[in-house]
Amino acid sequence: MTNRKPSQSRSPEAAHEQLYRTLRSRIMYGELPPGESLTLRGLGREFGVSMTPAREAVRRLVAEGALTLSASGRISTPELSSERIEELACLRALLEPELSSRALPRAHAALIERLQLINQSLSEAVNRQDSVGYLRSNLEFHRTLYLRAQAPAMLAMVETVWLQMGPSMRLLYSRLQRREAPRHHRMILAALRAGDEPGLRLAVRADVTRGLRMLAS
Amino acid sequence: MTNRKPSQSRSPEAAHEQLYRTLRSRIMYGELPPGESLTLRGLGREFGVSMTPAREAVRRLVAEGALTLSASGRISTPELSSERIEELACLRALLEPELSSRALPRAHAALIERLQLINQSLSEAVNRQDSVGYLRSNLEFHRTLYLRAQAPAMLAMVETVWLQMGPSMRLLYSRLQRREAPRHHRMILAALRAGDEPGLRLAVRADVTRGLRMLAS
DNA sequence: GCCGGCATTTTGTGATCACAATCAGGGCAT
DNA sequence: ATGCCCTGATTGTGATCACAAAATGCCGGC
Numbered sequence: 001m002t003n004r005k006p007s008q009s010r011s012p013e014a015a016h017e018q019l020y021r022t023l024r025s026r027i028m029y030g031e032l033p034p035g036e037s038l039t040l041r042g043l044g045r046e047f048g049v050s051m052t053p054a055r056e057a058v059r060r061l062v063a064e065g066a067l068t069l070s071a072s073g074r075i076s077t078p079e080l081s082s083e084r085i086e087e088l089a090c091l092r093a094l095l096e097p098e099l100s101s102r103a104l105p106r107a108h109a110a111l112i113e114r115l116q117l118i119n120q121s122l123s124e125a126v127n128r129q130d131s132v133g134y135l136r137s138n139l140e141f142h143r144t145l146y147l148r149a150q151a152p153a154m155l156a157m158v159e160t161v162w163l164q165m166g167p168s169m170r171l172l173y174s175r176l177q178r179r180e181a182p183r184h185h186r187m188i189l190a191a192l193r194a195g196d197e198p199g200l201r202l203a204v205r206a207d208v209t210r211g212l213r214m215l216a217s
Numbered sequence: 218m219t220n221r222k223p224s225q226s227r228s229p230e231a232a233h234e235q236l237y238r239t240l241r242s243r244i245m246y247g248e249l250p251p252g253e254s255l256t257l258r259g260l261g262r263e264f265g266v267s268m269t270p271a272r273e274a275v276r277r278l279v280a281e282g283a284l285t286l287s288a289s290g291r292i293s294t295p296e297l298s299s300e301r302i303e304e305l306a307c308l309r310a311l312l313e314p315e316l317s318s319r320a321l322p323r324a325h326a327a328l329i330e331r332l333q334l335i336n337q338s339l340s341e342a343v344n345r346q347d348s349v350g351y352l353r354s355n356l357e358f359h360r361t362l363y364l365r366a367q368a369p370a371m372l373a374m375v376e377t378v379w380l381q382m383g384p385s386m387r388l389l390y391s392r393l394q395r396r397e398a399p400r401h402h403r404m405i406l407a408a409l410r411a412g413d414e415p416g417l418r419l420a421v422r423a424d425v426t427r428g429l430r431m432l433a434s
Numbered sequence: 435g436c437c438g439g440c441a442t443t444t445t446g447t448g449a450t451c452a453c454a455a456t457c458a459g460g461g462c463a464t
Numbered sequence: 465a466t467g468c469c470c471t472g473a474t475t476g477t478g479a480t481c482a483c484a485a486a487a488t489g490c491c492g493g494c
Contacts, residue, residue, distance in 0.1 A: 055273070056272070056273070056276050059273050059277055059280075060276055060277070060279075060280040062277075063276075063277040063278075063280035063281055064280055065370070065373070083367075084369075084370060087368050087369075087370045087371055090315070091312075091370065091371060091374065094311050094312065095308075095311065150300075151304050151307075152301075152304075153282070153301060153304045153305055153308065153381070154304055154307070154308060156282070157308065157374060157377075157378075160374075161374075164370070
């Protein structure tokens with residue numbers, strides 16, 4: 001076969017970028033179980049590209065802790081120890097209250113309304129027993145709030161934590177999927193409306209550490 | 218030329234790994250100024266490898282925020298806005314007290330002695346007006362302490378912050394290089410010896426935010 | 435029935451190439 | 465003198481290949 005390429009548009013979205021985004025999304029929202037193994041050729045085949053872009057996307061995700069390499073270079077989603085999960089939960093508990101606090105002064109009515117909407121689809125996902133949808137809506141709730149903090153570096157760091165927890169979260173939530181709906185989320189919204197910063201920090205922290213408690217298994 | 222390769226030892230240290238480590242070290246310790254541009258072919262030439270390992274190392278560093286890609290894919294060290302620096306300093310102020318606090322119960326006499334030794338070479342670097350040596354010793358002081366926290370994910374996150382600040386730190390420290398020696402470091406050591414957790418957190422936070430204050434320029 | 439060793443296959447690594455987009459520089463017109 | 469365009473060089477991207485190491489499957493021996 002010749003080296004012909006159909007196109008080489010550089011700026012819009014490089015091939016490895018799309019692969020990266022798709023894979024990242026799958027991992028963050030728990031579509032892949034912990035310990036799932038991936039191959040460069042397999043990913044390339046699935047996305048219709050060669051190994052090169054697959055390698056770059058994987059390398060990037062490994063750097064973010066979303067994938068791990070075995071000693072021999074095999075690629076798989078991480079299987080987190082409970083110490084590791086505790087650590088990541090602690091990171092969330094440190095970072096997210098700060099982000100919410102920074103977002104508070106900029107949280108207008110339109111934002112709160114949007115958060116309520118997200119909360120609705122979250123409830124629907126709970127009713128559907130759809131753990132991927134649950135994770136997606138839950139993280140979108142947090143991300144939407146934190147985007148207002150105007151702190152991109154901090155947000156990126158939190159997203160990295162979410163990403164690392166992704167595969168393990170699915171298991172966590174698929175088990176403890178009671179009707180609980182977004183109790184803490186309503187507390188967050190109330191604190192936002194009241195402009196109550198300490199209450200907001202507490203509510204966010206409680207929401208974040210709630211997930212942690214169901215890992216004593 | 219044929220495709221001959223002299224060796225392909227996989228396990229010890231892959232080529233891109235060494236390139237990554239060296240580059241990362243250069244960036245973290247401020248050996249590269251902000252805005253310095255790099256090329257894949259240039260790096261490959263310097264390290265005697267092809268573009269492929271250079272690409273992987275660069276991709277990894279970009280994922281960690283140690284390098285940035287321009288819209289057209291050009292590689293350079295980041296030029297941080299002061300808002301960005303403030304954010305990163307805030308991250309340090311959030312994470313490092315937590316790490317020090319976790320290290321405290323495990324901080325034996327041998328560790329404190331080692332920290333004192335590092336402090337010595339830090340003072341020497343100050344006298345030598347050696348800002349790279351200063352940065353290196355300073356971060357080694359912190360890293361040595363935090364390693365005792367047994368919190369690899371948290372430590373990795375802090376190191377990522379250090380890495381992002383690297384090129385900008387050089388400028389910061391080369392300007393405000395008074396004889397100040399490690400004042401806060403001595404406070405940290407005192408708190409460690411006394412087993413004083415609140416004091417330790419405060420001392421660490423003060424040491425971390427000190428650098429921040431000299432960026433009002 | 436189970437386990438150890440051998441051959442085949444799979445898989446990551448690194449080199450090399452074609453290509454398009456961008457960048458840098460000089461020369462020309464105004 | 466200054467602004468603009470055009471050309472050549474530089475640079476990242478993706479494809480393809482050779483290779484070695486690890487994984488897998490198979491078979492025979494006990």
